[in-house]
Structures are given as C-alpha cells and as structure tokens.
Amino acid sequence: MSGESSVGELGSYDVLIVGAGQAGVQTAMSLRQGGFSGSIAIVDAENELPYERPPLSKAYLRGDAEVGEFRFRSADYWAKNSIDLISGTTVESVDVEAHEVLTGMGLRIGYSHLVWAAGGRARRLTVPGADLSGVFSLRNHADAERLRGSLAGARNAVIIGGGYIGLEAAAALVQRAVSVTVIEVQERLLARVTCAAVSDFYSDLHRASGTTVLLSSGVEQILGERGHVVGVQLSDGQILPADLVIVGVGLIPNVEPLAAAGVVCTNGVEVDGDCRTSVAHIFAVGDCANYKSPFAGGMRVRLESVPNAVEHGKAVASAILSTPNEGMTPPWFWSHQFDTRLQTVGLQAGHDEAILRGEPGQSKFSIVYLRGGRVIALDCINSIADFAQGKLLVAQGTPATAEELADTSIQLKSLATKVP
Structure with missing residues (x-):
C-alpha cells in the first residue's frame, strides 16, 4: 500500500513500524531475513521510498548525488517481501488497550507489535527571525532539497551550531564556493x-578552507527584509550578512504520541536491552530510543547514529522472533568533512585520560580515552587501522597505559590480547 486517500480502517498488522529511517527499515528487513511470515507495514511522514539520511549533509548537498542513489531498497523489494509502505502520514495517537494507532488523516491501523522508529525533528531557534524564508534545518530530503535549491544565488551563509551537521554542511557549502x-x-x-584536541583540529581545518569560525558566540536575532533573511545579529551586536542560514542545534525526539499513551519517556522513549518500552508489545528504536548502555557505565543514553539504529532494528527482530539477541556492540559514528574522515568508537563521556596517538599536524592521529585505566573510546582522524583495531579494545574495556597508547610503533590490536 502506498499513500493514503481515505479516512477509516486499514486493518491490522502483526508488526506496525512507525518511521522509515534506518532503524525502522532495519527492523522490517531483519524480520524477513529471520523468516518472519506475518504482516508488516511501515508508516512514514515522507511521501517517498525510504532512503539513507547521512548523505544529505554531504554528497547530496554538494550536488554529487541524488536521493535515488541512496535508497535503502528498490520499490520491487518492498512488494516482493510483502512489506506495506503507508507513506505521507504521521501517527498522531496510540491506543495501547485497543492495539491501534490513529494517523493524521484519521486512519486507524491495528497492530500486534508496534515498533516506534519515528526519529526526531530539528530543534528550532527561538530568536526573532527564526521563521524567515532562507532559514533552514537539515533533517530530511525535503529540507536538503530546499537548501540545495537556494545555493545558486547564495554568496554568504551562516551556520548556527558547530556539531556534526553544521560542520558537514559548512564543508559542502565551501566546496560550492559559498562564503561560510x-x-x-x-x-x-x-x-x-x-576532546579539545579534536575540536582544535576541526577549527583549524575549517578555517584553512576559508570558513570563519566564531566560538563562544550567541545569536540575538535573524534579520530579514521582505520576509527573507539578510543577516544574523550576534549577542555582542555584530551583524553578519547572510543569504541563507542553516540551524543545526540538535534534535528533539518524536515521542509525544507514546508519552500521551502512558509509555515512559525521558529524553526519548525508555527501553531495555531488547528495545522494549514500559508497555507490552511496544518497542522503540533508533534516534528516539533511550537505553542503558554498558559502554556508558550503565547510564541511559540516546544515540543518533546509523550503527545504533541497525543494532536496535536487529534486537527488535530477535525479540519478536524469539531468537537470541547477540547484544550491543560498542557504538560507533563517523563524519566526513572535506578529505578528512573522523571515525569514533565508544562513548568518551566520563573519561579521565585522553591520550594523543599520532600527529594532528599531519592530519592523521587518534585520541584514546581511558576511564580507570581502561579503554572506553577512540576518536580516529584519517586513521582507519586505529579505528578497526580500537573496536576490540573498547568492547573488552582493555587496560592500557598512556605510554603504550601513545607509541605509534605499537599496533592497538596487540594490546587486545591483554586480559581485561
């Protein structure tokens, strides 16, 4: 089924998945790969075939790729695997007693298992002018398409937020000859x-490309003329000219319908190791799921990454199929800016040592994070070997000394033979 044209009943599914991002799609694919023969449907707000989102702030924004090149699967795949796509609508409420959801178009859909993979929405600025034409967020294909379409006549862009999305967008715009x-x-x-060493490296990288980087700076308002952005006024009174503004200040998880239905939600939907929520037969996965991670000292985390979404989808499929869950592997992340690749494994929050391995000046180095003398995370810049070998160290919680880790003549995999 594709699209929605009437109000009423659509019937019921054995597994109803809300959200067609990485986590939702992975759940459906893992169920079919595991031999699940029941009915499956994916409900999604976007009216197109499911696609990968990371390329939007990279190749797509540069104009090097189109969305059709990073679809998860072709239209034939969904039909051949009997996975219904109910596109162009959101789920507005959940009735946990009746086991059904209500969509924005008034359609009621029943479920035996509900998998909440609704992700999140871009956090908005609350300053004056935030709703002007020419102010963009970058969360989905429609966002990226509007932004890319505005670049032809743009000379000056201001990006608010120095996180991954903001920096990836900055790199893409600089490569399109926009002043950023x-x-x-x-x-x-x-x-x-x-840590500071990696932050400093990326500040230097972007400044060397011609980007102006302003730190410890707040935004007072976004200025406009005739409804369109013309500048950004900072808290110190400085005014920056801007033909367009990109806001990358975080994500708000889409959990309101579940929270209203009585599902426990705190910075996302609280789930266990199988991604089960506090309500029976309801799971939550991906960017909106908050779970206790052994790689965060048992603290709850909500991670926004493709590998995390994949793990969650597989975990839910295992739970529904009653097959063994292999358990969580160390979380990992990546970012590609210019010709520089950052790969991270583990979670560095709470570290008490950060060991430099290599030379930042040569654009190839790693930071190894320790807590209590054990490896908990690595940031690897253009260092594929350290990243690949460091995964095992993080998984084991391998003990290591600063001297061992700083010595680049020692391969990290040799330390993994030590007994944790």
Missing part, C-alpha cells in the same frame, strides 16, 4: 562529543 561563517555558542566545536 559557523557560529558556536560553546568555547569549541564538537564540544559535546569530543
């Missing part, structure tokens, strides 16, 4: 996810 200024309210870029 990045504004970050904190004292360094990527401050929430990495």
Whole structure:
C-alpha cells in the first residue's frame, strides 16, 4: 500500500513500524531475513521510498548525488517481501488497550507489535527571525532539497551550531564556493562529543578552507527584509550578512504520541536491552530510543547514529522472533568533512585520560580515552587501522597505559590480547 486517500480502517498488522529511517527499515528487513511470515507495514511522514539520511549533509548537498542513489531498497523489494509502505502520514495517537494507532488523516491501523522508529525533528531557534524564508534545518530530503535549491544565488551563509551537521554542511557549502561563517555558542566545536584536541583540529581545518569560525558566540536575532533573511545579529551586536542560514542545534525526539499513551519517556522513549518500552508489545528504536548502555557505565543514553539504529532494528527482530539477541556492540559514528574522515568508537563521556596517538599536524592521529585505566573510546582522524583495531579494545574495556597508547610503533590490536 502506498499513500493514503481515505479516512477509516486499514486493518491490522502483526508488526506496525512507525518511521522509515534506518532503524525502522532495519527492523522490517531483519524480520524477513529471520523468516518472519506475518504482516508488516511501515508508516512514514515522507511521501517517498525510504532512503539513507547521512548523505544529505554531504554528497547530496554538494550536488554529487541524488536521493535515488541512496535508497535503502528498490520499490520491487518492498512488494516482493510483502512489506506495506503507508507513506505521507504521521501517527498522531496510540491506543495501547485497543492495539491501534490513529494517523493524521484519521486512519486507524491495528497492530500486534508496534515498533516506534519515528526519529526526531530539528530543534528550532527561538530568536526573532527564526521563521524567515532562507532559514533552514537539515533533517530530511525535503529540507536538503530546499537548501540545495537556494545555493545558486547564495554568496554568504551562516551556520548556527558547530556539531556534526553544521560542520558537514559548512564543508559542502565551501566546496560550492559559498562564503561560510559557523557560529558556536560553546568555547569549541564538537564540544559535546569530543576532546579539545579534536575540536582544535576541526577549527583549524575549517578555517584553512576559508570558513570563519566564531566560538563562544550567541545569536540575538535573524534579520530579514521582505520576509527573507539578510543577516544574523550576534549577542555582542555584530551583524553578519547572510543569504541563507542553516540551524543545526540538535534534535528533539518524536515521542509525544507514546508519552500521551502512558509509555515512559525521558529524553526519548525508555527501553531495555531488547528495545522494549514500559508497555507490552511496544518497542522503540533508533534516534528516539533511550537505553542503558554498558559502554556508558550503565547510564541511559540516546544515540543518533546509523550503527545504533541497525543494532536496535536487529534486537527488535530477535525479540519478536524469539531468537537470541547477540547484544550491543560498542557504538560507533563517523563524519566526513572535506578529505578528512573522523571515525569514533565508544562513548568518551566520563573519561579521565585522553591520550594523543599520532600527529594532528599531519592530519592523521587518534585520541584514546581511558576511564580507570581502561579503554572506553577512540576518536580516529584519517586513521582507519586505529579505528578497526580500537573496536576490540573498547568492547573488552582493555587496560592500557598512556605510554603504550601513545607509541605509534605499537599496533592497538596487540594490546587486545591483554586480559581485561
């Protein structure tokens, strides 16, 4: 089924998945790969075939790729595997007693298992002018298409937020000959996810490309003329000219219908190791799922990454199929800016040591994070070997010394033979 043209009943599915991002799609594919023969449907707000989102801020924005090149699967796949796509509508409410959802078009759909994979929406600025034409977020294909279409006549772009999305967009725009200024309210870029050495490297990388990077800077208002953005006024009174503004200040998980139905939600939907929520027969996966991670000292985390979404989808399929869940592997992330690739494994929050391995000046180095003398995470810049070998160290919680880790003549995999 594709699209929705009437109000009423659509029937019921054995597994109803809300959201066609990586986590939702992975759930459906893993169920079929595991031999699940029941009915499956995916409900999604976008009216197109499911696609990967990471390329939107990279190849798509540069104009090097089109959305058709990063579809998860062809239209034939969904039909051949009897996975119904109910596109162009959102789920507005969930009735946990009746086991049904109500869509924005008034359609009621029943379920035996509900998998909430609704992801999140871009956090909006609350300053004056945030709703002007020419102010963009970058969360889905429609966002990226509007933004890319505005680049032809753009000379000056201001990007608010120095996280992954903001920096990837900055790199893409610079490569399209747009003058870019990045504004970050904190004292360094990527401050929430990495250490100062990596932040400094990326500040230098972007500045060397011609990007202006303003740190410890707030936005007072976005200025417009005739409804369109013309500039950004900072908290210190400085005014930056802008033909377009990109806001990348975080994500708000889409959990309101579940929370209203009584499902426990705190910074996302709380789930266990199988991605089960507090209500029977309801799971949550991906960007909107909040779970206790052994790689965060048992603390709850909500991770926004493709590998995390894939793991969640597989975990839910295992739970529904009653097959063994292999358990979570260390989370990992990546970002590609210019010709530089950052690969991260593990979670560095709470580290008490950060060991530099290699030379930042040569654009090839790693940071190894320790807590209590054990490896908990690595940031690897253009260092594929360290990333590949470091995964095992993080999985084991391998003990290591600063001297061992800083010595680049020692391969990290040799340390993994040590007994944790």
